[in-house]
Amino acid sequence: MPTNKSVSKAPITQFVNCRILRDHKLQREDLWVREGRILDPEKLFFDEEGYADQRVDCEGLIIAPGFIDVQINGGYGIDFSQATSNVRGGVALVAKKILEHGVTSFLPTLVTSPPNIYHKVLSEVKVHSGGVEGAGVLGCHLEGPFISLEKKGAHPEQYLRSFQSGGMLDLIETYGTLDNVAMVTLAPELPNSEKVVRELAQRGITVSLGHSVANLSQAEEAVQNGASFITHLFNAMLPFHHRDPGIVGLLTSDQVPQDRTVFYGMIADGIHTNSAALRIAHRAHPTGLVLVTDAITAMGLPPGRHTLGQQVIEIQGLHAYVAGCSVEQALEAASLHPAQLLGITRCKGTLDYGADADLVLLDDAINVRATYIAGQEVWRK
């Protein structure tokens, strides 16, 4: 039924028969959406004397905020670190496919690459909202090349770099531009890193520590300079040691400023990290856990589907099972925490009134049944 039109004439959708994730709990409440945003139904009722134009029966499913993947290197045959002739098309393909997994926003991630790759790719990939065509791009995640040689992991050695020109100059030279960059992973023990961390943080770019042999003090100093994320905790860093926990020690460090949270990415596939280690991290610092896929080109392709593609699908269910945490905590690790990390909780990662209506509908086994972006259905099983 139309409202008294005092605020808006746009149609209103009411999701009924559902459980929504709000205030860290699953609650039996209806969800109201108008013009792509979550609507306050009490305000609608009393101020506008309005009610819904259409109702969507969720048949008892869970509604969570759409997932946000801050580390994904490609998939379905696409590698974001390749300067192909159709970079945009590649990103778009992955963006479309990940809707099936409930991901509504992501950071295309580039591994260590030569400057020409960065120049090409970064000029093509722009921040844009999601929709029927695919998940939204919040910016790129540049993982490298300013990382440690000893912890390069799968990154190509010949393209690793240091801050030899003083810091920011090296960055601009390598990347070409910092526009459309949302996150940079670097090793803080590299000389001159402090200035870089401070400058990037000031520009609103999330600084992440990873592929590094930093000790705990070096890591703490980086956090004090503005670093706020740890790239795939435990992997490509010094192992926890009781006399110097290294980067892992940030989870319980008392040197982290009071008003700041250090988030940490975890690939919860049971392969990158032993589930017991995952549980230790989660119990030490539950509010900082961010689920990432770190998916690569092979994700989603038939031969690799079982081991790699399956990781992606199973991540939500596996996490809830492996970590022994609640469904709500698992869902927040994939939605609220990445949004908090990127500082975008006003519109993403929550079902609060006024937030973008990016939703994922899940059954009790945390399988994705439908995905919505800005209140519009973009995928259904």
Next chain:
Amino acid sequence: MYYYTLQEDLINPNQHTAFQSENNAFARICPAPFRACMRTMKLIILNDYDQVGEWAAKYIRNKIINFNPGPDRFFILGLPTGGTPLGCYKKLIEFYKKGEISFKYVKTFNMDEYVGIPRNHPESYHSFMWNNLFKHIDIKSENTHILDGNAANLVEECDSFEKEIKAAGGIDLFVGGIGPDGHIAFNEPGSSLLSRTRVKTLAQDTILANARFFDGDLSKVPTMALTVGVATVMDAREVMILITGVHKAFALYKAIEEGVNHMWTVSAFQQHPQTVFVCDEDATLELRVKTVKYFRGMMHVHNKLVDPLPPK
């Protein structure tokens, strides 16, 4: 106010059929000279809180169905807030979901609202009604009326509330609760029994009792409220008061076994022609055994008022 004689009951076409059938039931057991007493209060005594909620909801349901509301003929309902009516509201929502009742042609007027807290504050009576009733049923917002505690001119707000009730044709059934001090709505002890909708300063006892909803911080509890007056509720064609719990027992005793007294404002309803008090056993603990036995003995008759109505 309406006064009925027995003759008028039988020939008045506007009479509710439930009332008529009750009349006939009474006529069978109650000789003519005593029929006048049928139009004073009924005391419905049930076992516990849940039964009270269910009985009251069924009574309201039957009233609305028998009234047969339509686009030119709304059923006007007065409503309370607080812990007592919650069970009744849950049951009404259940009946709505089962398709037994619709609120499409029902208008509601709430008894009161705090002054000075935001309308979407979790403890405001707007929030209470939205969360506990309105959002679950098919009532239209324009048919709900709750006093606005943030109005620029509070006195005008109260006066216009009275006018809206009048414009709607008066209240068919006013549902209310009772405070431990015998108050109805926010008509605290000492309120005039002739009072109308107005601004009231809350008694210290009420503020203390409410503190638990405001994180125990007395400074956060509203000190004033807008409330319907005793006479406003007395104007309703029928009144139903819900009383549950032992802490209300003394107030119930004062309300129905002692005299009409402005220190126990619910006692005013002894002079209302059609009042129903619905209570649980605990609330009767201060009444005389004789009173309780008498009304318990009438339950088999009174229960006919809540029997499911035959489908049309």
